Amino acid sequence: MAHSASLAVSAPGRVARRRWDGVRNALPGYLFLAPWLAGFVLFTLGPTLVSLYLSFTDFDLLRAPQWVGAANYQRMFSSDPKFWASVSVTLTYVVLSVPLKLAFALAVAMVLDRGIRGLSIYRAIFYLPSLLGGSVAVAILWKQVFGYEGLVNEFLWFAFGINGPSWISNPATSLYTLVLLSVWQFGSPMIIFLAGLRQIPRDLYEAASIDGATRRQQLTRITLPLLAPVIFFNLVLQTIEAFKAFTPAFIISGGTGGPVDSTLFYTLYLYQQGFAYFRMGYASALAWVLLLTIAAFTALTFFSQRFWVYYEDDQR
Amino acid sequence: MKTISADGRLAPEAIDRSWRALPKHIALALASLAMLYPLLWMLSSSFKPEDEIFSDLSLWPKAVTLASYVEGWYGLGINFGRFFLNSLIVSGLAVVGNLAACSLAAFAFARLEFPLRKFWFAAMLGTLMLPYHVTLIPQYVLFQKLGWLNTFWPLVVPKFMAVDAFFIFLMVQFFRGIPRELDEAAVIDGCGPWRIYWSIMLPLSKPVLAAAAIFSFIWTWDDFFGPLLYLTDVANYTVPLALRGFVDATSRSAWGPLFAMSVLSLVPVFAAFLMFQRHIIEGIAASGLKR
CATH class of the missing domain: 1.10.3720.10 (MetI-like)
Known part of the structure; x- marks a missing residue:
């Protein structure tokens, strides 16, 4: 009983410590990577997805984009x-x-x-x-x-x-x-x-x-x-x-x-x-x-x- | 950068010093002249009086005059000094941004262990292949929302966020060639990642940092598309944009001033080439770098 209790206590503790180690190891990496990561999301990944969305819209910068389905692509090819x-x-x-x-x-x-x-x-x-x-x-x-x-x-x-x-x-x-x-x-x-x-x-x-x-x-x-x-x-x-x-x-x-x-x-x-x-x-x-x-x-x-x-x- | 030696030196005995090489040298010299002729002719024409440009194929001006330079310098209402200053600010900041941000990211990829490292590295390589046209319009909208149109920020801020993945790639390759024993010794001496990056990696990476700096400078200096999108006020024009404005503003016959300013615009790039030729050639040979 005592034995199993100590197990029950120690297991989550060990997990917690391992997670903490993980965070501590991850931290420097992500700190060094932070400028690139921010730039990647802000200037590459985000804009790529947004432009995919915009390609299905009518958009003139003044009014909000209007969804037009594949009309842009149809117009292009036909x-x-x-x-x-x-x-x-x-x-x-x-x-x-x-x-x-x-x-x-x-x-x-x-x-x-x-x-x-x-x-x-x-x-x-x-x-x-x-x-x-x-x-x-x-x-x-x-x-x-x-x-x-x-x-x-x-x-x-x-x-x-x-x-x-x-x-x-x-x-x-x-x-x-x-x-x-x-x-x-x-x-x-x-x-x-x-x-x-x-x-x-x-x-x-x-x-x-x-x-x-x-x-x-x-x-x-x-x-x-x-x-x-x-x-x-x-x-x-x-x-x-x-x-x-x-x-x-x-x-x-x-x-x-x-x-x-x-x-x-x-x-x-x-x-x-x-x-x-x-x-x-x-x-x-x-x-x-x-x-x-x-x-x-x-x-x-x-x-x-x-x-x-x-x-x-x-x-x- | 390690395996390929691009310094062009061969063992002395391998060099053909005999007269048999002469026809080849003549052919190569003629080819060189043909290659450079347009550039040299532009240079010489910029010193010729206007009416001589069209009647003269020769590389040697009959009369040397600086008239085209004087006229061109003030050709757009604002003098070209302003445009050179603008270009210098943008290019200088781009160099600093690229060196700082790309080396940080490259150090993380080359030396640090963290979750999802491989995933992010693959994502970074993916951005190398992405044509910038895809991100163009959302970026433009973003910068417009931030109120950054007609400022240098859209040209500079992305560099501080390592958007030019090519340089990260170049630096990762180089960092991987630096012996790990150096880091391990430093860790035993109690150095953290920052000290390893700052006091060991960077000082040992001068060749790759130099190559990245030179190419950032040249590419930003020559960049036309970015300034064309974001800079609308003539006072903010960079040199390439000013040249383009000058083409549109000049009449058919005003090639002299146009040539004079074109020559000036090439001087910084040419100077960088003369000074850092070895770094440039090695950089290209190492990675096939060309925008």
Whole structure:
């Protein structure tokens, strides 16, 4: 009886002490985490959920949101030609700029990787456009360079006597000037490729050349397979970046996405809907479609890994 | 940051010093020139008289004048000094906020044990993938309700709450590489978590803190979208926003002043690059960081 009584007393006491230890252990962690946690709830999780709700409403910032069900999404897909224009512009941009940029980055990285003098100088020069390229200043420069009286046309006149058009204000070419601007910034994936190439053991190449492998075979049998994880990483990163492109199109088209919607990037259209027309419900729906599209692309790329990405610790 | 050496140095014998490398150097030099030509041309044009910009492809001005700088500096009614000051305030606070808040969170993730740690870490990684457009409108509404429109707060306060998860990720990676024996010794000496964080981790983490500081500065300095949303009064404009206002305000032929101010806007970023090139390149190589 006494025995069982003491058990009955001690068990909750032990539990209480263990809980207290738990709290004491949890406390420093949560104190350190507090700023991030507050920011996460306030600026990320909360707004994400609210925007999901707003995407099912009509909301103009002045009156309270009106529930409209899936009307925003229906309108987007069935009766908004501008939405489709922006989708087509953005997909064209992604599909052209990402592979070109990565191809340049990889090619230059491979040239620089083979023990060349002055590597750090070349690397710095090729990287510089990546560092400066996202700025408004470079967008302004681009607007001039591809304008009617711009650098490109000056050069064409000087070299070939050709009177070039205004590449910026011609709907057939304007998007390609932006693709070029993106490809020009191949420096940052190049640096990642260089770091990746450095990881490949040199003796593999030596062994291969002793076995009589050609340069081309070395590329396709050693370099590319061993670099696949880095290519994959760059591909995911650059694709997400390309989907989010905004500043150059905004500056060059003066915020309109013109001429004739030829540079109406998806993000630009979203900005117009939300902050020029204050259709904030519709803009939220656009944002969610963007999120799902990026997620789908990323998932697809991850899934495709099994066919082309070889990780060294894989057992095959 | 540990496994990848991005410093670009190879063993001396691996470097091809022979003349065979010459064609490659010529090709690379030409490619470099082509890459940099637009930037160099903008720089030189900013010193040319207005009428020479359109007729001259060369990188060397025939006559050097500061007229474009003078005209551009006062081009928007308020002088550009104000915009530079605004940009400096916003970028400076962003750097401080990111360093403080992200290193605190990273220390918790890398070193402390607490319930739900893995869950929060996964949530943090999840925010890396989230396009900011999704949170845009509710955030705007929130800042409007707080009466923060047309102030710097919406651009700065989130940084003090570690919203740029990328830097947390970078720091966690680095902290994990610091030997745990150091913390354990400190615990035996009676140090609490704060002392370990402040006196051991931070001093040992200068490379990653430097990289985070430089990238926060450059990205905030270049940021266009945030200021475009939140700053409406010209007196509050940051440099990129002022440049954009300048584009809209100038006529077709006024490229000179526009170029002059564009060049000035790039100077801080370029200076940061020259001074901290190694940190920047290593930071990118380590994590593939690029916004």
